Amino acid sequence: MTAAIRPPATGESLSIQNVVKKFGDFTALGGVSLEVPAGQFFTLLGPSGCGKTTLLRIIAGLELPTEGRVVLRGQDLTPLPANRRPVNTVFQSYALFPHLTVRENIAFGLKSRRMDKAEVERRVRYGLEMLQLERFAERLPHQLSGGQRQRVALARALVNEPQVLLLDEPMSALDAKLRAEVQVQLRRLQQQLGLTFILVTHDQDEAMAVSDRIALMRMGHLEQVGTPDEVYERPRTRYAAEFLGAANLIRGKRLPMGLEAPFGKLALGQTPPWDEGYVAIRPERVRLSEVEPRQNGLRVRVREAVYRGAYQEAWLEPCDIRVRTAPHPTLQAGQELWAELPIDALVVLDE
Amino acid sequence: MNRLLVWFGELTTPARLYRRGLWFLLPAAIWILGLLVIPGLSLVALSFAERGPYGEVVWNFSLENYRRLLGYGLFGWSPDTILILLRSLWVAFVTTLICIVLAYPLAFFIASRPPRTRYLWLALVIIPFWTNLVIRTYAWQMLLAPDFPFARLAQALGLLAPDSGLYPSPLAVYIGMITAFLPFVVLPLFSSVERLDWSLVEAAQDLYASRIRTFFQAIWPQTLPGLTVGIILTFIPAMGMFVIPDLLGGAKYLLVGNLIQQQFYASRDWPYGAAVSLGLMVLTLIGLAIYRRRGKDVDLV
Ligand SMILES: Nc1ncnc2c1ncn2[C@@H]1O[C@H](COP(=O)(O)OP(=O)(O)OP(=O)(O)O)[C@@H](O)[C@H]1O
Ligand SMILES: [Mg+2]
Numbered sequence: 104m105t106a107a108i109r110p111p112a113t114g115e116s117l118s119i120q121n122v123v124k125k126f127g128d129f130t131a132l133g134g135v136s137l138e139v140p141a142g143q144f145f146t147l148l149g150p151s152g153c154g155k156t157t158l159l160r161i162i163a164g165l166e167l168p169t170e171g172r173v174v175l176r177g178q179d180l181t182p183l184p185a186n187r188r189p190v191n192t193v194f195q196s197y198a199l200f201p202h203l204t205v206r207e208n209i210a211f212g213l214k215s216r217r218m219d220k221a222e223v224e225r226r227v228r229y230g231l232e233m234l235q236l237e238r239f240a241e242r243l244p245h246q247l248s249g250g251q252r253q254r255v256a257l258a259r260a261l262v263n264e265p266q267v268l269l270l271d272e273p274m275s276a277l278d279a280k281l282r283a284e285v286q287v288q289l290r291r292l293q294q295q296l297g298l299t300f301i302l303v304t305h306d307q308d309e310a311m312a313v314s315d316r317i318a319l320m321r322m323g324h325l326e327q328v329g330t331p332d333e334v335y336e337r338p339r340t341r342y343a344a345e346f347l348g349a350a351n352l353i354r355g356k357r358l359p360m361g362l363e364a365p366f367g368k369l370a371l372g373q374t375p376p377w378d379e380g381y382v383a384i385r386p387e388r389v390r391l392s393e394v395e396p397r398q399n400g401l402r403v404r405v406r407e408a409v410y411r412g413a414y415q416e417a418w419l420e421p422c423d424i425r426v427r428t429a430p431h432p433t434l435q436a437g438q439e440l441w442a443e444l445p446i447d448a449l450v451v452l453d454e
Numbered sequence: 455m456n457r458l459l460v461w462f463g464e465l466t467t468p469a470r471l472y473r474r475g476l477w478f479l480l481p482a483a484i485w486i487l488g489l490l491v492i493p494g495l496s497l498v499a500l501s502f503a504e505r506g507p508y509g510e511v512v513w514n515f516s517l518e519n520y521r522r523l524l525g526y527g528l529f530g531w532s533p534d535t536i537l538i539l540l541r542s543l544w545v546a547f548v549t550t551l552i553c554i555v556l557a558y559p560l561a562f563f564i565a566s567r568p569p570r571t572r573y574l575w576l577a578l579v580i581i582p583f584w585t586n587l588v589i590r591t592y593a594w595q596m597l598l599a600p601d602f603p604f605a606r607l608a609q610a611l612g613l614l615a616p617d618s619g620l621y622p623s624p625l626a627v628y629i630g631m632i633t634a635f636l637p638f639v640v641l642p643l644f645s646s647v648e649r650l651d652w653s654l655v656e657a658a659q660d661l662y663a664s665r666i667r668t669f670f671q672a673i674w675p676q677t678l679p680g681l682t683v684g685i686i687l688t689f690i691p692a693m694g695m696f697v698i699p700d701l702l703g704g705a706k707y708l709l710v711g712n713l714i715q716q717q718f719y720a721s722r723d724w725p726y727g728a729a730v731s732l733g734l735m736v737l738t739l740i741g742l743a744i745y746r747r748r749g750k751d752v753d754l755v
Contacts, residue, residue: 165656185659186668198657202675211671212661263661 116140117162117267117299122171124157124323131157133323134171139301139316141176141266144293146302148310149320150346155303156195158320159269162301164188175266186215191260195271197252199244205255206231206240212263230258233292249276253285261292267299274309286312307347311335319343335385339453344383351389351424352452353382362449366422369399372446381452386416386427388448391434396443405438501728509722519729535713535730542710543737545699546692549631550639553688554681556632557639561677564640565647576644579637587634591701594630595621598702622704630698635691639684646680685745693738710734 117139124132131154139145147155160166162173164185173180180188191212199208209230213223231237234254244252253273260268270289274282290313293300304310310317311331319326319334319342327334327343338344341352355364356379362369364382371382390396403419410430417426417434419442426442428434458467501519504512525531564575582590598604598620608614620626650673658672696711703709710730717727 163660165660185656186662186664190660192657192660194653194657196653198651198653200654200657200671200675203671211658211663215658215662215664215667259661 116176117301118174119158119162120172120174122158122161122168122173124154124161124166125169131323132161132168135323135325137318137325137328139267139299141299142297143315144290144300144302144313146304146310146314146317147320148304148307148317148346149326150305153320154323155305155320156271159192159271159301159303162267163190163192163269165192189266190269191263191265191267192269192271193253193256193260193273195273195275197244197256199252199255199259201244204241204243205236205247208244208255209236209259209262211259216263226262230262233261234258250281250285253277257289257292261296261298265298267301270300270302272303272305274304274306282309283312289313311347319346321346337450338383341381341383341452344450344452349386349425349427350383351386353384353422353424355379355382364422366401369444369449370446371449371451373451375451376453383450383452384424384444384448386425387414388445389424389426390443390445391417391426391428391431392441392443395441399444399446399449401442401444403440403442405434405436405440407436408434497728497731500725501732503725505723505725509724511724519726522726523729523733538708538710538713539733539737541707542693542734543741545627545631545709546689546695546741549628549635549692550685550688552628552632553636553639554684556636557643557684558677560636560640561643561647564644565650576641579640582633583637587697588701590634591630591698594626594633595701598626598629621702622707624703624707626702627699627707627709630702631692631695634695634698635688638687638691639681642680642683642687643677644680646677650676686742689741689745690738693741694734 119135119137119139122132122135123130135154135158147158149155157166161168162180164180164183164187168181171181175189180190200211203211206227210223210227213226218226231240234257236251236254236258239247239251239255244255247255253276256273273289274285277285286309289300289302293313302310302313314331316328316330317334318328321342326346327339329337334343335347338347338350344350344352353362353364353369355362355369357363357375357377358368359374361371362375362382369382375382401419401422401424403422403424406418406420408415408417412430415428415430415434417428418424419426422442424442424444458465459471460466461471500511502515502517504514504516504518506512523535525533525536560579564572564579567575596602600617600619602619605614605618605620608620609616609618614620654672654676655668658668663671694711694714695709696715699707699709699712700715703712710733714727714730714734717723717730721727
């Protein structure tokens, strides 16, 4: 595969400045500000109805923001209609033109821009090759499988060499296995081409698997933005902790460098900023042992243990903590042992 | 011949299936035979007969009617009938075209109304149907009369001689035809527009398409089913229309519909009328065939 797409400009970024979107008196986006560095795989993650698609459509120019601006490489895109933005979208429903063949679909954007024939030809061939669609070039969309259609939609957007590629849940119609494959492929493509990708999804595993950075959304607001491990390891709010993976939330009162929990005192890496609030710990960070640990040890009884193949899950009493460990054949309900909540695994949440 | 096959769970042979199929087709076949084939064949037979001195049909085989259709009359060849046929074709074509051009914005306008008022607008399109075509056409006669504002305006602008009306004239025929057929295009088109998949429009815009390209690539193909119905419902009746040209066109703007009507009424020349009818039918079929051929490659812009 030859490098057909121009080298990416690094550093310059897409910037979303205080975007508000109201539908009547319903506020779908309430002041979103975001910086996406060029060449990043950026993911908008959030539950259904939180405004992910709306934000994406505002970037694409398919929806006007009520307030705020979208700036790309220093240029204000807000007044530009969709067809004049150097941005392309892979739609959730793919929106392939049903009367055009795969080849014609892929050529659509190039022909819109009146590119000369040889260049159209070259880029279409490149797109077909890149997504392994050569065999289907002359078929109509309804003669393709879901995964093939998805690839056509991707090729149709990519051959335009957009500065930003927007993907609205492009994998939601695919089965789990294919989805995993496509995720890997997407990630590889993005790195090869060095383009900025903005992916919308409500699947946290998907977000973790492909992203450079994740923006977690909640009811029209950004809850937290960071790399996958930042967002996972250091969630800032209860919502963030619970949306990404499983979390044990421990409620308690503030102590200097510690927490007064119902089941005892815990040492923390910092003094909580609140009087009473939550501390989170991931189930896989809880350590079980036969001997008393030096710090933050709790005497617990196993209420329930479930063997899950790759790992083992257990619920502990009386602190009501969930643990995930490597399979541990001796772990049984009723067993008494020690649980350690390591200081570096305890995250003080904001609220 | 006794090959067995399974047909929707039933074990049978092709011959039996075939016989059963014929039974199922019988009612439709009788219907078509009674209403289409027999009258059609009589028309063909009639077109080869002669007119008697008192307007009766004389069953002598002759090609005289077709010679007349091609323009060979008592006084040698004249282009009159061919001119009438071509003019009818042209009028039907222009009427259909203008109706389409008017129907698109109208259909989109109606489809974009909120559901409650949408049906009000649809009703406004449909209401003229409830009035007889003849009455509507007379209404146009009055509206286009010499002392009505439209004609007055045209007179003031010097487009019209003083004290003359806007009818009878080709313009009046077009106005009458377009207003009569517009609903036949708007309604089927509306049903297509209402079901339009707007995500394709967004995709086209996302892919840098201009407004025109968006229309022809994302909207037009989706409205083709409705448009086709509209075209057929307009073009075919427009070809044979005689009420409107009769009332609004005057003697100089005859269409083939008038010619046929004259043969069956005033001239009492049924055989010639039959021949003209068949000529019209052939012309219409050619028109539709051209449309279907062209309809296959709709890769515009
Ligand atoms: N055209 C519209 N008119 C009114 N409300 C709208 C419109 N479009 C979206 N909304 C509302 O805005 C909110 C955000 O919608 P959006 O489509 O952005 O959600 P989403 O995060 O993409 O959800 P999903 O994961 O289900 O696709 C929703 O509550 C939705 O009902
Ligand atoms: Mg969505």
